[in-house]
Amino acid sequence: MKDALREFLPLSPATLHILLSLAAEDLHGYGIMQEVTRQSEGQYKLGPGTLYDNLQKLIEKRLVQEVGHRPGDEDPRRRYYRLTSLGRSVLLAETTRLEGVVREARARLHVVKARRA
């Protein structure tokens, strides 16, 4: 794990979900919003403001690149976005970081659970 990646962390919930939605496949803006809603089972919804603010910054930071329109797409309005390999590395680094946080939380919350049982 490169140290350079740590400069990007921690990711805000919005940024994390956007990167995650792009991990499997290229998506267009509206598709990202839907995917985030789906992934979180409706718990977390992204508004257009949050989406485009984040997208712009992610592009500036080279975590995401715009791949534009797809020839032969059913809807020519769509503009697709793709996770760069840097973006993928950052997502992986954040995932690893979060695993540590979750582990820590489980350990600390478990003490109480154990006492109660």
Add this chain to the structure above:
Amino acid sequence: MKDALREFLPLSPATLHILLSLAAEDLHGYGIMQEVTRQSEGQYKLGPGTLYDNLQKLIEKRLVQEVGHRPGDEDPRRRYYRLTSLGRSVLLAETTRLEGVVREARARLHVVKARRA
């Protein structure tokens, strides 16, 4: 898991780390800063601005309560904070939510790993 807890989610990284630092024991402000640094192995550092902003809001939302000074404490300046049972529930809910996110991320990032191996 009560739905009411979901209103508090998702937690910002700062808020999550503060709640987590208080999960095991009551801490004073400076102690929280140190504990967060320790927990994240120096990757994430909390400044006083972020800390006290968050603490105030957490107290308003009843996730944390101030327990004041400890009689016989080695340092009488210290003001201690404690996680409420609501705060504990929220931390647990967020932990569970994050586990889902991590699982999703692992699944999507794994495709690439498998190809590389």
Add this chain to the structure above:
DNA sequence: CTTACTCACTCGCATTCCGATATAACGATA
């Protein structure tokens, strides 16, 4: 006596969030 650490906290600028809103093409159906 100066540097470093502990401890509390405020201030204010910068950043980010995020819903309301604007715009318009698309698909179905009346």
Add this chain to the structure above:
DNA sequence: TATCGTTATATCGGAATGCGAGTGAGTAAG
């Protein structure tokens, strides 16, 4: 062909949040 719901992109601006610099004060070490 009109018009309605949906898909789609994008901006705007107020609200919320982040967060370092600074203030103040005491203790310890060198």
